[in-house]
Amino acid sequence: MEIVILDGVDAVDRTAADIVERVVRADPAANPGRSAGSTAVLGLATGSTPVGTYRELARRHREDGLSFARCRAFLLDEYIGLSKTAEQSYFSFIRQNFVDHVDLDDAAVFSPDGDADDIAAEAQRYDAAIAAAGGIDVQILGIGTDGHIGFNEPGSSLRSRTRVKTLTEQTRVDNARFFDSPEDVPHHVLTQGLGTIDEARHLVLIATGESKADAVAAAVEGPLTAFCPASTIQWHPHATVLLDEAAASSLALAEYYRYAYANKPRWQHL
Ligand code: PGA
Numbered sequence: 001m002e003i004v005i006l007d008g009v010d011a012v013d014r015t016a017a018d019i020v021e022r023v024v025r026a027d028p029a030a031n032p033g034r035s036a037g038s039t040a041v042l043g044l045a046t047g048s049t050p051v052g053t054y055r056e057l058a059r060r061h062r063e064d065g066l067s068f069a070r071c072r073a074f075l076l077d078e079y080i081g082l083s084k085t086a087e088q089s090y091f092s093f094i095r096q097n098f099v100d101h102v103d104l105d106d107a108a109v110f111s112p113d114g115d116a117d118d119i120a121a122e123a124q125r126y127d128a129a130i131a132a133a134g135g136i137d138v139q140i141l142g143i144g145t146d147g148h149i150g151f152n153e154p155g156s157s158l159r160s161r162t163r164v165k166t167l168t169e170q171t172r173v174d175n176a177r178f179f180d181s182p183e184d185v186p187h188h189v190l191t192q193g194l195g196t197i198d199e200a201r202h203l204v205l206i207a208t209g210e211s212k213a214d215a216v217a218a219a220v221e222g223p224l225t226a227f228c229p230a231s232t233i234q235w236h237p238h239a240t241v242l243l244d245e246a247a248a249s250s251l252a253l254a255e256y257y258r259y260a261y262a263n264k265p266r267w268q269h270l
Contacts, residue, residue, distance in 0.1 A: 001239045002270065003220055003257040005248040009208045012242045013052035016140065016206055019240065019270055020057060021066055023138045023202070039070040043139030043197075044098065044109075046075065046090040047175075049206050050140050051097050058101035068104040074130055075111035076141075076150040077191035080164065083115050088178050112162060112190040119190060123162040127196055139200035143207050146170045147215045147228035151191035156229045160193030194232045203239040205230065207247040216243060217250035240270050 006012050023040045044050070060066040075090050084091040091111050099109050110129055116122035130136060141149045146168055152160065153168050166188055167175075176182035197203070207216050219230035220241055233239040248254050 001220065001234055001236070001241065002260075003241045003243065003248075003251070004261050004270065005243050005245060005251075005254060005258055007245065009052060009244050012206060012208055012244050013056045015242050015270070016050070016053040016204055017056040017060065019202070019204055020053070020138055020140070021060060022269065024066060024068060024071060040072075040137045041133050041135065042068075042071055042073040043136040043200050044073050044075055044094055045140045045142045045206075046077070046093045046097075047142045049142040049208060053140065053206065054098035054101075058098065061102040066102075068102045071104055072108040072133055073099075073104060073110065074133070074136060074192075075109075076139075076197070077189050078112045078114035079186040080114040080119065080188040080190055081186050084113070088184075089114070112192075114186075114190050119164055123164070123190055126162045126190075126192075130192075130196065130199075136200035138202045138204060139197060141197070141203060141205040141230075141233075143205060143212055143215050143219060143230045144171055145174055145211055145215055147218055147230045149194070149205070149230045149232070150197060151189040152194050152197075152229040154227050154229065156194055156226055158224075158226055158232055158235075159195040159198075161196055162190065162192050165189050165191050194229055198232060198236055201238065203233050203236050205233055205239065205241045206243075207241070208244040210246040210249060212247045213250040216241070216247050217252070221252055 006015060075094055078090050082089045086092065099106060112126045113122050143149060146154055151165050153165055172185040175185050179185050218228040222228055222231055224231045224234050
């Protein structure tokens with residue numbers, strides 16, 4: 001796990017975009033598990049945090065020729081009971097904030113269908129679709145103030161697969177800003193499990209702002225526990241945590257992380 005404390009949200013966005021760009025531009029032959037004809041399989045998070053990263057990637061698409069035309073993408077989660085086309089669905093969110101601004105094929109962007117008749121079957125189908133795509137090369141993650149990743153709320157099984165979860169009241173309150181009224185926030189979601197997320201080849205957790213500081217400290221310096229689902233990234237062989245100073249403000253070893261990053265060997269990528 002590598003913890004990188006950066007000077008401001010823009011630096012976080014640029015660094016996350018650098019990681020995604022390197023994967024998108026990489027030779028497919030160098031990535032075992034990828035099917036022929038496809039470049040990167042991206043794992044996209046929704047919520048406010050990654051929006052700046054998506055904006056930066058869209059800028060590189062416009063100005064630097066970064067092409068997503070051969071990529072596929074999988075979302076982490078979706079609300080249950082909202083139609084895909086509802087403004088607050090993550091199906092819509094990722095299109096408004098990323099897909100519509102780049103050359104990613106809309107048909108190559110997948111998300112769990114929270115409006116499916118058989119939600120349990122949809123969950124299994126989604127995990128199978130990720131596996132059939134060869135797995136996710138780079139998974140962007142936000143973190144909830146209660147330590148969730150995806151919508152894996154505290155108590156989520158560490159090896160869980162895509163399934164239904166019940167949102168905590170704290171998460172419903174945090175997400176109320178996207179809805180007309182707080183009561184409109186659904187209670188249930190379909191989310192990749194912690195075990196599903198753990199199979200991505202590179203996890204990139206992004207957090208900015210003081211409201212995330214305690215959750216970040218619990219995730220990276222606390223115990224590996226279902227009580228803080230984001231702590232499962234400690235278990236992953238390639239996890240990068242990108243923070244601004246505010247989100248890093250509760251870390252005990254912040255000085256060490258700054259020192260390690262400042263002295264990072266030039267040949268070593270994130
Ligand atoms: P946010 O959400 O990026 O909107 O803060 C993060 C999350 O709930 O995972």
